[in-house]
Amino acid sequence: MKTRTLKKDKVNIITLGCSKNMVDSEVLSGQLAANEIDVVHESAKRDHNIVIVNTCGFIDKAKEESINTIIEQVSLKQKGKLDKVYVTGCLSQRYRDDLESEIPEVDAWFGTMELPLILKKFEADYKSELLGERLLATPQHYAYLKIAEGCNRTCAFCAIPLMRGTHVSKSIEEIVAEAENLVKRGVKEIMLIAQELTYYGLDLYKKRMLADLLNKLADVKGLEWIRLHYAYPHKFPMEVLDVMRERDNICKYLDMPLQHAADNMLKAMKRQITRREMEELIAAIREKVPGICLRTTLIAGFPGETQEDVEELKAFLQAQRFDRVGIFPYSHEEGTSAYDLVDDVPQEEKERRAQEIMEVQQEISYEKNQEKVGKIFKVLIDKKEAGRYLGRTEFDSVEVDNEVVISSDKKLTVGEFVNVKITKAYDYDLEGEVV
Known part of the structure; x- marks a missing residue:
């Protein structure tokens, strides 16, 4: 049978x-x-x-x-x-x-x-001894490292606290152990993520501890790049910049979503900061870390936004000349305080404004990329596609920023660092050859 x-x-x-x-x-x-x-x-x-x-x-x-x-x-x-x-x-x-x-x-x-x-x-047990151990869904040479969960901010447009709760930091020891574990598995770059990186440590240590954490992570042998995502501009911990300047393996890169530049919009969004304060912060960041790459994210079409506000945001971009910008059309989310406002900008108009703003940034990005032609950069090889290698400089994060398209007669290995001389530049990408 x-x-x-x-x-x-x-x-x-x-x-x-x-x-x-x-x-x-x-x-x-x-x-x-x-x-x-x-x-x-x-x-x-x-x-x-x-x-x-x-x-x-x-x-x-x-x-x-x-x-x-x-x-x-x-x-x-x-x-x-x-x-x-x-x-x-x-x-x-x-x-x-x-x-x-x-x-x-x-x-x-x-x-x-x-x-x-x-x-x-699955009749499976949660194994607490697997501290930070996970099966990477990214290529072996880079990984995201979450340093906290949740958010204590009350930005008018954001539903994240409804879904992720209040801010809870992991301990420095736990994060460092996880980073060491990742490096043992071949990871060379870690991208630090949280809903708000710059709040890190306030709940656990009663003070902002991102600078201390960065110093400890920078000591991890074999960790070549540490990248910072999602910093909040209000009460930004300036000591983070000293560590960034002093430690070679912390990328001169900061992702700091600003959302808008018009004061009436910043107030309506409950961002706790004014345009002038943002401008002063950006100037201080650039002074402390010369050559830093600044990335920001913006929202188009928030309730009450006028074409005048859009013009102000475009002027702000032209004055500040960010290296990288992402933009979202506003989404009216129930449970947020902005949900009580009238969603008065039609979807088509939100998207048109977003496009108009991005056209300003596209020109800035093109000009900044042209300045890189003839210069040599350390590049991390991410993948090989159609016979060419694609990599990134320390000024580029995965999927959201520029790629460097590399021609090379000799075989390169995914996950290795090479020096590349930039030969051509486009709006968002670069071409170069190995030197």
């Missing part, structure tokens, strides 16, 4: 949204693997029978993408191609009750802090 063999479960994790979600998925992967459960990340092979969708609930487009992905996976389940569909992350945290009634085919919904509950579905 033939006995039926039970096929072992295989889990595919799909991650949507930001790098913070990516880290959560990597930690979940590590926990499942430690419990001897077969797990992959965004596999196209379709040889898995369980899917976990890690959702984003940040703005309308992200929510739409998350819902479409859930529906796609539920459809595969209905066709018999999947046994289970689980959903976690920010969208699930924020809209769980509504989603449960609208998409009942999902087997279980989990919030952002419910990793142990997900593991229970």
Whole structure:
């Protein structure tokens, strides 16, 4: 008599949204693997029978993408191609009750802090001894390192505190141990992330400790680049800049979302800072760290924004000449204080304004890139595509910034550093040759 063999479960994790979600998925992967459960990340092979969708609930487009992905996976389940569909992350945290009634085919919904509950579905235990251990979804040579969770700010447009809670810092010891662990596995660059990096340590140590943390991380042998994402301008800890200037392996790069430049918009957004204060801060940053690359993020079409405000923002960009800029059309998010305001800028107009602002930045980016022609930069090789190598300088973060397209007769290795002379420059990318 033939006995039926039970096929072992295989889990595919799909991650949507930001790098913070990516880290959560990597930690979940590590926990499942430690419990001897077969797990992959965004596999196209379709040889898995369980899917976990890690959702984003940040703005309308992200929510739409998350819902479409859930529906796609539920459809595969209905066709018999999947046994289970689980959903976690920010969208699930924020809209769980509504989603449960609208998409009942999902087997279980989990919030952002419910990793142990997900593991229970697999009869797996949360292994606290796996401090910082995770299965990297990034290439081996770089990784994101989350230093805190949640946010204490009350920016009018932002729903993150609704989904991630208040600010909770990890200890310096825990972060350093995680960084050392990553370096042992071949990581050369870590990108520090949190909802707000510059608040780091206030809850644990009763003072801002980002500078102390950076000094400790800079001592980790083999860690060649440390990059800072999501600094908040209000009460910026200036001692961070001293460490950045003094330590060679801290990238001269700062990602500081400013959101707007018109004072009436900054006040309505509850940003706790004025245009003049931002200008003074930017000047001080550039004075303390000559040659620093400044990245910022802006919002177009916030309630009450006029064309005059847009002109002021464009003038601010022309005066400040940021190296990198990202822009989002405003998304009217329930639960935020801005939700009480009239969302009076039509979607099409928000997008038109965003485009108009980005055209100003595009010109600045082109001019700044032209200045790099003929100069030599240390470049980290990220990948090889269509016979050419793609890399980044210390002034560029993954996926959001410039790439350097490299021609080389000799074979280069992904994850190695090479010196590249820039030969051509475009709006957002550079070309160069190895020297």
